[in-house]
Amino acid sequence: MYINPFLFILPRPPEQVVWNYKNHTQHELDLDYCHRLARLIHNPDLFDPNNIIDTQLLDAGILTVSKIDSPNWGWDELSKIYHIGTQNIPCESTPQNIHEWSRQYLAHCSEVLAKPEPSTDRKPQSVEALITLPAPGAMNDDSLTQALLRRKTCRSYTGAAVTLDEVGTLLYFTLGYLPARKNAHDDPVAPGLEARRSSPSGGGLNACEGFLLAQNVVGLEPGIYAYHPAEHALSQVNSLPEPALGQLLGGQHFINNLPLGVFITARFDRLWWKYEHSRAYRMAFIEAGHLSQTFQLVATTLGLNTWLTGAFADGQVENLLGLEGSAEQPLFFIGCGKSDGQAMCQEMRDLLCGVSS
Incomplete structure (x- = not known):
C-alpha cells in the first residue's frame, strides 16, 4: 500500500x-x-x-x-503544489466544436454578469483630485509606436500560410539569443549567463523556452518543433495534435486554422539552480508575460494578428511537447496569422445577434 x-x-x-x-x-x-x-x-x-x-x-x-x-521537481514543494494544483481547468464538458464553445462561453458570461459586481476598496476620487497627464508622444522608432497601437487580440483567422522567414524573425526576436551589446565589455556577467534576449529574464537565467506549433508554414512540414535559441534552429519533436488544436486549447475551436503558435514553457530546475526560494516561481510567469508581449509586437510589425491563451489541457500538452514527468512545464500559448481583424469569432457574433433579436 x-x-x-x-x-x-x-x-x-x-x-x-x-x-x-x-x-x-x-x-x-x-x-x-x-x-x-x-x-x-x-x-x-x-x-x-x-x-x-x-x-x-x-x-x-x-x-x-x-x-x-x-515529477522530479527539485526541492521546492510549495511551487509544485501550486503548479500541479492549478493544472487542467475543471470543465464538465469540453466543447467539441466552435458552436458549443460559443454557447458555453456566452452562458458563463451571462452567469457572471448576473451576479453583483465586487465593490472596490479604493476610495472614489473627485475629478478635481485627478492629475491629467500629457498625451503620449511618438517614440523615436515609429515602427514600435505603430505596433503598440495596432496590436490586437483576434479570434478569426483566414488560415493563410506564413513564411519561414516570418517564423525565423518571430522566434529570433522573441526567444533567440541576441549579439553582445556594443561597448558592453565592462558589464560583469557570470559564466553561463552570457546569453541575452530582447525581453528581461529573472536573474538572466532565460528559464523560459519555446515550442513551435506549425500548421501552415511555407517550407516547413506541419508539426511540433523545439526552438534552440543558441543555434536559432528548430528540431521536430512531434506531429500535429489530434484532434483539432481547439480541443487542446480549452475547446476554443475558432483557432483551429491558426497557421502557427508557440507554447512557452518554463525550466523550473533552472530557476531552482539559482534561486532556492518559492518566490522564484513567480518569475517564470513574469518572464512568460514579457516573451508573449514581445512576440505580439513582432508579429504585429510583420502585419500579422495575434491571439493568446493560458487555457489548455496540461497533460495533453506535456505529452505533445515530450515533457511528461519533467521539471519543464508549459505555461502559455501565443499564436499569429492573417486575420480579418475581428476580436470575436463569427459563431459568437451570430449567437449574440440571435440572442439580441
Missing part, C-alpha cells in the same frame, strides 16, 4: 483537511482518521483491509494500491 504523493494536509480545527491537489478533491478527517492516517504514513504496510477507516482512505484515493510517480 502507498500514500498518494499529491496530498496537501491543512489543519482546520477541529478537523484536518486532506486535499488531493492533482485531482481537486478534499476530505475532512476527524481525530480518529487523523491518528490512523499518521500511522499509515509512518508505515503503509500497516494497512488492514478489515479496518473501515483504512478502506475509506483507500476509496478516497488518499491511499493507493499502486505507487504513483511524482
Whole structure:
C-alpha cells in the first residue's frame, strides 16, 4: 500500500483537511482518521483491509494500491503544489466544436454578469483630485509606436500560410539569443549567463523556452518543433495534435486554422539552480508575460494578428511537447496569422445577434 504523493494536509480545527491537489478533491478527517492516517504514513504496510477507516482512505484515493510517480521537481514543494494544483481547468464538458464553445462561453458570461459586481476598496476620487497627464508622444522608432497601437487580440483567422522567414524573425526576436551589446565589455556577467534576449529574464537565467506549433508554414512540414535559441534552429519533436488544436486549447475551436503558435514553457530546475526560494516561481510567469508581449509586437510589425491563451489541457500538452514527468512545464500559448481583424469569432457574433433579436 502507498500514500498518494499529491496530498496537501491543512489543519482546520477541529478537523484536518486532506486535499488531493492533482485531482481537486478534499476530505475532512476527524481525530480518529487523523491518528490512523499518521500511522499509515509512518508505515503503509500497516494497512488492514478489515479496518473501515483504512478502506475509506483507500476509496478516497488518499491511499493507493499502486505507487504513483511524482515529477522530479527539485526541492521546492510549495511551487509544485501550486503548479500541479492549478493544472487542467475543471470543465464538465469540453466543447467539441466552435458552436458549443460559443454557447458555453456566452452562458458563463451571462452567469457572471448576473451576479453583483465586487465593490472596490479604493476610495472614489473627485475629478478635481485627478492629475491629467500629457498625451503620449511618438517614440523615436515609429515602427514600435505603430505596433503598440495596432496590436490586437483576434479570434478569426483566414488560415493563410506564413513564411519561414516570418517564423525565423518571430522566434529570433522573441526567444533567440541576441549579439553582445556594443561597448558592453565592462558589464560583469557570470559564466553561463552570457546569453541575452530582447525581453528581461529573472536573474538572466532565460528559464523560459519555446515550442513551435506549425500548421501552415511555407517550407516547413506541419508539426511540433523545439526552438534552440543558441543555434536559432528548430528540431521536430512531434506531429500535429489530434484532434483539432481547439480541443487542446480549452475547446476554443475558432483557432483551429491558426497557421502557427508557440507554447512557452518554463525550466523550473533552472530557476531552482539559482534561486532556492518559492518566490522564484513567480518569475517564470513574469518572464512568460514579457516573451508573449514581445512576440505580439513582432508579429504585429510583420502585419500579422495575434491571439493568446493560458487555457489548455496540461497533460495533453506535456505529452505533445515530450515533457511528461519533467521539471519543464508549459505555461502559455501565443499564436499569429492573417486575420480579418475581428476580436470575436463569427459563431459568437451570430449567437449574440440571435440572442439580441
